[in-house]
Amino acid sequence: MVNYNGTLVSQDDAKLTIANRGYKYGDALFETLKVVNGKIFFWEDHYFRLMSSMRILRMDIPMAFTMEFLEAEILKTIEANDLLTSAARVRVNVDRGEGGKYFPSKEANVAFNITAEVHHDPFYTIDETATCLVDLYKDYYVAPGLLSGLKSNNKAIQVIGSIYAQENDFDNCFVLNTNKSIIEALNGNLFLVKGDKIKTPPLEDGCLKGVMRKQVLEILDKDVNVIVEEASISPFELQKADELFITNVIQGIVPVTKYRKKTYSSDFAEKVLNKLNAKLRLLS
Structure with a gap:
């Protein structure tokens, strides 16, 4: 119905x-x-x-x-x-x-x-056996600005980017803006972990104002052991990162396992996910 x-x-x-x-x-x-x-x-x-x-x-x-x-x-x-x-x-x-x-x-x-x-998974979990192989989607670019971050029905890049990913055996792709900065994945926001520093693209770069992005930022803001920065992410930073993970409301947190020749761990993502589930238990 x-x-x-x-x-x-x-x-x-x-x-x-x-x-x-x-x-x-x-x-x-x-x-x-x-x-x-x-x-x-x-x-x-x-x-x-x-x-x-x-x-x-x-x-x-x-x-x-x-x-x-x-x-x-x-x-x-x-x-x-x-x-x-x-x-x-x-x-x-x-x-x-x-x-x-x-x-x-x-x-x-x-x-x-x-x-x-x-929906078959009521819980937010990380499948340690699952892979998430990603690449850059560079056929088209997004204009920076808040209008690009609206969850509107204009999703042409996400559609053709998903087709590109499927045709090339990728699980996801990163979308870039016209400044060649990475703004997000095809279906969620991006977080980059390097040591005790966490970065996620700012809304002004054109990324979605994600609801799960907001939850993760609130969790990280309470962690005195990390430094969180909303700043532009260059493609060159990806291979230097310790972890990359994608966030959306349906899946929660999805760790990236491989980008080109670089493989990543998911230790930090799993800790954030545990805190997310604890937050949900308090809200329910």
Whole structure:
């Protein structure tokens, strides 16, 4: 079942028209959520990122779009798909409705839809036997700036970058901005570990304002044994690093195991993951 503007409909009936602005122009935003046993992980951070992104795109935010309202609609969708007592991956999509060309017509009204699917791993874990082989994706570059960091429906680089990774037997790729700085992986934010120094690209470089990125930064901020820096990362720094790891809300923390000829450990990533799970236990 799909939640379309508060009404539950079957997937066969949940069809957007070709006039939908999200389809025609990518005039839409989305949030990907992890929900376990009816608990939305980091819902407040997701909600405020969505509201901030809607303001940046100059969308008229409906008065009904409170945090409590959207949370109730998410849980209603979860329940309708028999996922209330298991783990689920949920997508909340917000678009500007229908009407207009590049300039939206006055009749265009913000709409939302929510979909849910089963997710087989309710916990954040690191599979020590898994590999994560990465390379640089250099066919296209991202312009630095906050607009590039929105979780919008314009994901062309992520799509063709994923195809490139699959064709070349990589598990992931790093995306660069026009200054040739690494900003993120195809599906998450990047952290680099070198001794007691931790680096992650700043939002101004064009990386996603990741919800899991925020959680990890908060955890690291409380660790007096490390120095955390939000600064540009050059490709030359990758082979000098002790560890690289990727973060997103669905997987949590994914250690990079190999970049070109350099292999990496995951000791620090595992420590951060343990602290993340401890934080979740306190929130539940």
